[in-house]
Amino acid sequence: MSRSGSSPPANQGGNPFGGGPDANGQTSGQDGKARLTEEEKKQNHIASEQKRREAIRAGFDRLCELVPGLEGQGRSEGLVLKRTVEYMKEQLERRRELVKDLEARGDHVPDNLKDPLKILEVLESMQQAAANTPEKPE
Template identity: 65%
Template sequence: MSASPTREGSANAGSSNGNLDEKPRLSEHEKKANHIASEQKRRQAIREGFDRLTELVPGLEGQGRSESVVLKKTVDFMRAQLDERRRLVAKIEELGGQVDDGMRR
């Protein structure tokens, strides 16, 4: 009978701390290294996004990569595209064509 409580005690201890399936806790140094790597990955993704915008938005080719300039020119370009779409929708309707409601936005 004394073996049973010991097994239960070790089984409970194993499930919370010593289970082989659990990952060991990270040291402070490992946590910091993971955080730094994660932040670098996040910043790289942002840089790649801005680089992609400079490829897509006219007028940004070959410019310095000022994020505020990229964002402003992207917004200006998108507004111009939306205005152009509204103009085209109006022209189609003026000529008697029909435009789906989804294309009016």
């Protein structure tokens, strides 16, 4: 017996976790929200991937603005990364020389100005280790 004015049962599709298909053929989940169709999922994935690629492209464009010699020319991502690492090493070497000159004059150089130089030491030790490692035959 149904009462007049009562709403239809929430679980119309026989699924204990949510309703059945709606008028558009979509089903709803436990929270009652409509699930995405396969086409909507595909479009969301494509949009997310395009957004990710654009963020990477913007990052490489920014590197090209910051690293001398890269602005305004066609470049590969590998070249941009290689030149960026070279430029960073040059800047760290320059910093090392400035710290050395200041200390030679008897000036105190705070540790926080020396800390980035540890990165250069790590890079140099990694390069040395890589140079001493024989390449594996393919």
